[in-house]
Amino acid sequence: MKNEKGFTLVEMLIVLMIISLLLLIAVPNMSNNNEVAASKGCEATVKLIQSQVYAYEIENGKLPDKLEDLSPDYVDKLTCPDDSELDYENGTVSSKSS
Known part of the structure; x- marks a missing residue:
């Protein structure tokens, strides 16, 4: 009898099942994070433009x-x-x- 090293079919199926479960958990969380990032990006843009309104006021003596x-x-x-x-x-x- 030969001593062959390698993975059995059962071991490979278990590994694939674990990877599938991790993907099922990770993918929905990533899509939620995209929505949060988009809203934070808009908040940051509003603050940036508001600061530029103040800079305009300082330089021109009036609001735009x-x-x-x-x-x-x-x-x-x-x-x-x-x-x-x-x-x-x-x-x-x-x-x-x-």
Whole structure:
């Protein structure tokens, strides 16, 4: 009788089952994290543009009339990372999605 080294079919099936279970647990958590990251990205964009509104006010002595007045000198893009629009009223920037 030969002494062959290797994995048996049962051992391979157990390993595949464990990997499948880990994937079933990990994939839904990753999709939830993407939603959280997108909302945090929009919050960060609002704060960034709000700070640029203050910079505009310091340099020009008045608040901008509209967000488009900040482009291109103060900001490059006036939308959130998910391309949702921003609101601007009385010197305050906010997200339309919130």
